[in-house]
Amino acid sequence: MKGNIHGAALGLILCVLLAMASTAQAQELAPINVNTADAELLAELPGIGPSRAEAIIEERETNGSFESADDLTRVSGIGPATVEAFRDQVEF
Structure with a gap:
């Protein structure tokens, strides 16, 4: 059970980081x-x-x-x- 919670938390953190990176990249690309x-x-x-x-x-x-x-x-x-x-x- 503990492993599932940690895995879910890690997945959520990864999704948030990817979303932030995508936003930053879009801002960098706007000429x-x-x-x-x-x-x-x-x-x-x-x-x-x-x-x-x-x-x-x-x-x-x-x-x-x-x-x-x-x-x-x-x-x-x-x-x-x-x-x-x-x-x-x-x-x-």
Whole structure:
């Protein structure tokens, strides 16, 4: 009887952990639209803090939308290595 309770508890814990992992993975996969995102959301990208997030917004307001990840190199302080770090996390 004790073994059945422990097995059931272990199964329940495993289900909860899998559900949490699925939720976290779904959140990680949702790309950020750099043409519409606010500074707080942009700052979540690797290598982009609050000041670069504001610079991204200023650049898009001044010179128009970004069409690709490589366009983000128009922003001072964002180079090819930074773009590669978040390329799969952005959309346009």
